[in-house]
Amino acid sequence: MELGIGIGWRPEIADEVEALPGIDWVEAVAENLCADHLPASLTRLRERGVTVVPHGVSLGLGGADRPDPGRLTALAERAALLGTPLVTEHIAFVRAGGARTASPVLEAGHLLPVPRTWAALDVLCENVRIAQDSLPVPLALENIAALICWPDEELTEGQFLAELVERTGVGLLIDVANLHTNHVNRGEDPATALDELPVEAIAYVHVAGGVEKDGVWHDTHAHPVTAPVLDVLAELRSRVSPPGVLLERDDDFPPAAELAGELDAIRATLDAGRAGAPPRSAEPSTAPAPAPLPASGPAGADAVRDRVAVAQASLLSALVAGAPVPEGFDHQRLGVQSRALAAKRADVVAKVAPELPEILGPDYRDAFLAYARTRPMSAGYRRDALDFAEQLLVAGRPADNAARRRLTYWWQDRAAPRPPRRTTRLARAARSVLAGR
DSSP states (O other): OOOEEEEEOOGGGHHHHHHOTTOOEEEEEGGGSOSSOOOHHHHHHHHTTOEEEEEOOSOOTTSSSOOOHHHHHHHHHHHHHHTOSOEEEESSEEEEEEGGGTEEEEEEEEEEOOOOSHHHHHHHHHHHHHHHHHOSSOEEEEOOOOSOOOTTOOSOHHHHHHHHHHHHOOEEEEEHHHHHHHHHHHOOOHHHHHHHSOGGGEEEEEEOOOEEETTEEEOOSSSOOOHHHHHHHHHHHTTOOOSEEEEOOOSSOOOHHHHHHHHHHHHHHHHHHHHSSOOOOOOOOOOOOOOOOSSSHHHHHHHHHHHHHHHHHHHHHHHHSOOOOOTTSOHHHHHHHHHHHHHHHHHHHHHHOTHHHHHHGGGHHHHHHHHHHHOOBOSOHHHHHHHHHHHHHHTTOSSSHHHHHHHHHHHHHHOOOOOHHHHHHHHHHHHHHHTTO
16 A cells, blocks of 8 residues: 655644645544544545544553553544544553552553563554454554663564564554664664564654754654654665655644655655665564463463563653652663653643643743642543642642632633542632632
8 A cells, every 4th residue: 555755634734734745645643533523624635635544642552451442442433534544553551550550540641662572562462453353444553762771671673573563464654763763762773673674564654853962862753854864764765665654743843844845855865765776675583482471371361461560550650650760770761751751741731721821821831840740640631731720729829819710710611520528629729719818
């Protein structure tokens, strides 16, 4: 299936995307689409014959639990709505805890790396098969960018992807920017990863920008595409002609002319590879034989899931709840990742609830980061925004009475039912504010 050259569709640049020349297809974040109707811009693009691919971010197929049926149903509904030839997701976990660890469920609000171990691969493969059986079209999975490394990994990135494809037949969405990120942050050679993975399984390719700070590459999707990322794209093109290549941009959107220039640079990189040497064959994987599982059958599979669950919950607890750093992890890197997660929470909450930074003014960010240090995210960003506002109100903040009144009205207009004791506390605080006390 040939997709061609595409760009990530975002509401903020919908008009620019429609006007860009030479766009064969677009990708839209699945969770941002309603199940029963499309934004007018996507409808117009589809009427022009532009393919729209839904890109999921919340399944957490690399997590210890089996995929949530409701999330799978939602992704399937969006695939049907779009008439898409495939859907995509990530090789990552996004939440941890719960029944398997007898601990609260924690949400990362971010894509976190799966340990490249045989146990984690077993869990991932079963989760992928469940997802494949639930979706009306083929599934392709994306390699992610990472700041941290798991200790005692048993496979390289390429070997892990090759085994995943061999066991499940899933397609690959190769993000060359993420390969570059992992080169800077984890010392992994992109060329080696490309040599080891089955390039014939590539459904399409992502290209995105980022920035390096203090020796750490941040995959921001808010900066221009850099020459090293295009170099990785050229490496990939020397091995295979990818069916599709897509430019991602999620924030700090530039003028349309700059987006067009980045697309031209992508086309030039692909054309240069097309005119060069013939594609190279991938080297066969040299992964060691898998370690035996502790037992056979469902009980053994659940034991493997339990081990993965404990490991992932320990890591996520250290990142978002101040728990001790698990043995073998780099304390400094976990600190960088923890701060990045809190900063992302603040940024996303400001987007989904723009009234909060408006009401709180310049105090918003510091107030939210202080809240995030003691309150891990246990649901989505909209719930996070409500919990943040509630904590402020219960503490009698903000100090300005008019701002506190506005925040109270905002919370009351949106809050879901709460446990009685907490509701009583907040209602008492709200009544005090509204009475001008």
